[in-house]
Amino acid sequence: MEAVTQAPAVESELDPAATWRDPKRYAWLMGLIVPLSPFLSWGLVDATGLGALWFFGPILVFVLFPVVDIVRGLDSSNPPDSVIKWLEQDRYYRWCTYVFIPIQYAGLVFACWLWADGGLSVAESIGLLMTVSIVSGVSINTAHELGHKRASLERWLSKIALAQSGYGHFFIEHNRGHHVRVATPEDPASARLGESFWAFLPRTIAGSLRSAWGLERTRLGRMGRSPWSIHNDILNAWAMTVVLFAALVAVFGWVVLPYLLAQAVLGFSLLEVVNYLEHYGLLRQKREDGRYERCRPEHSWNSNNIASNVLLYHLQRHSDHHANPTRRYQALRHVDEAPQLPTGYAGMILVAWVPPLWRRVMDHRLLEHYGGDLARANVHPRARGKVASRYGAAAS
Amino acid sequence: VSAWRCPGCGYVYDEEAGHPREGFPPGTPWSEVPDEWHCPDCGIYDKVDFEAAQ
Numbered sequence: 383m384e385a386v387t388q389a390p391a392v393e394s395e396l397d398p399a400a401t402w403r404d405p406k407r408y409a410w411l412m413g414l415i416v417p418l419s420p421f422l423s424w425g426l427v428d429a430t431g432l433g434a435l436w437f438f439g440p441i442l443v444f445v446l447f448p449v450v451d452i453v454r455g456l457d458s459s460n461p462p463d464s465v466i467k468w469l470e471q472d473r474y475y476r477w478c479t480y481v482f483i484p485i486q487y488a489g490l491v492f493a494c495w496l497w498a499d500g501g502l503s504v505a506e507s508i509g510l511l512m513t514v515s516i517v518s519g520v521s522i523n524t525a526h527e528l529g530h531k532r533a534s535l536e537r538w539l540s541k542i543a544l545a546q547s548g549y550g551h552f553f554i555e556h557n558r559g560h561h562v563r564v565a566t567p568e569d570p571a572s573a574r575l576g577e578s579f580w581a582f583l584p585r586t587i588a589g590s591l592r593s594a595w596g597l598e599r600t601r602l603g604r605m606g607r608s609p610w611s612i613h614n615d616i617l618n619a620w621a622m623t624v625v626l627f628a629a630l631v632a633v634f635g636w637v638v639l640p641y642l643l644a645q646a647v648l649g650f651s652l653l654e655v656v657n658y659l660e661h662y663g664l665l666r667q668k669r670e671d672g673r674y675e676r677c678r679p680e681h682s683w684n685s686n687n688i689a690s691n692v693l694l695y696h697l698q699r700h701s702d703h704h705a706n707p708t709r710r711y712q713a714l715r716h717v718d719e720a721p722q723l724p725t726g727y728a729g730m731i732l733v734a735w736v737p738p739l740w741r742r743v744m745d746h747r748l749l750e751h752y753g754g755d756l757a758r759a760n761v762h763p764r765a766r767g768k769v770a771s772r773y774g775a776a777a778s
Numbered sequence: 779v780s781a782w783r784c785p786g787c788g789y790v791y792d793e794e795a796g797h798p799r800e801g802f803p804p805g806t807p808w809s810e811v812p813d814e815w816h817c818p819d820c821g822i823y824d825k826v827d828f829e830a831a832q
Contacts, residue, residue, distance in 0.1 A: 532789075532819055561821030604801025677822065707820045708787050 402465050404712065405457075409692045410478045415442065416520045416693065417482050420489035423513050424496070427506075436502070436509025439516030443693070448729035451687035458686045458716040466713045475712040476536070479695065482524045483543050489517055490546055491630070497641050498634035511641050511648075518547045518649025520693070523656075527695050529553035530707050541619050545626050547649040550619020555594035561707055565664045565681040566674055567760060571654075575663035575748055575756075576765025578737035582658050583651060652731075659683060659723065659730045660700050663748040665760035677704045679717040680751070686716055690726030698727055721751045749773055781831035782808055787820035790831050 415422070416439070423438035435441075461469055469475075493514045497507055521543045529540035529552075537553070544550045556571070563569035570589025573582045598616050599609040612618050627642050664681045666674040679701035685691070691698050695711035701720040702709065723730050724743060733740050752758040754773075761769055781792040791811070796802040800818055802811060815825045 557821055558816065558818070562816050601799075601801055673824075704822075706787070707822065
């Protein structure tokens, strides 16, 4: 979307609250079910005696949410343009995201206590690890929402939220790397046609890290500083992770360290599978002056499935997010021109893990989006031959 | 002109204030900001897309 004109606020404007009510206003509190899940799994195991319920986190995100997405269907309603500004200024919505963070860390401490002294079997400890990993991954989404905001408090909270997953470089690379190069072959976080999730995962982890480091090196270089300094936001964000893990090991013993490391890796891998599906195969064309065309709604996969949208703070309204990255989640809009995923992100994650299934579900949608023209898609160079032989005949 | 605005998100680069975090101390003229510098708030627009704010 090109420049969106912003109407100047007129003081005499009627209070939009008098004429419009946000149907999702209280639904956003549902997002807190994820950071609460270590406590909920403990409570459910206690109440039912079923040890399998230590896996409550994955059950919630990979079973319950996809089912609700399918059963409850789509919600493409948008707040009217006239209330967007007012909606963004309502502080209630930001508190929904702030509150996530203390619950997230209370859950992590609780889990460490359970791993160390809770008398759990190995299988139960692994179940709890999976639940904590879900929190870890989804907390990157909360950090994403906060990291895009101008207020330094929110950027700081974003860094705090990322400490659990050790992915502190994300808010550098995402805002100044991914948003700049989205849907181009240069972006490590934009997946390509013919690239499986398992090929994308190491490419995006390494590429995002390299890019984040380069961005900080350039920024600090302008100040005449070395990148090896505490002013480097990657290093000081990682330092938070080191302090956090060290404190938890000091309190609960070495037994928690393998769990802490595993939940971090599983957590950021969950973020990366979401990255995988957000821009799969989509490509911005190069203009005559050699620059890429502006990111438009057609360069992100969207979904209006309500459960995933509530879980991920409207992340699935991804086209509007890329058009207006600082816009707050409650004000993000459905865009008609955006390509739509067949279901919500929660369900699509499961599909992405199985590459043949992913190709079957997604490749024809991508080709239809480009009218069968492979040249308009972001094709993985290594898979070019395979993609051409598979879809070349259909492409004319 | 001493201030330039991002046409997307409305961020304003004011020469007087500079942007110290980005490595442009107060008083850094717009001409010294590199062309490939992106809007620090939205990342969508480059320096060359910015418009005079005054």
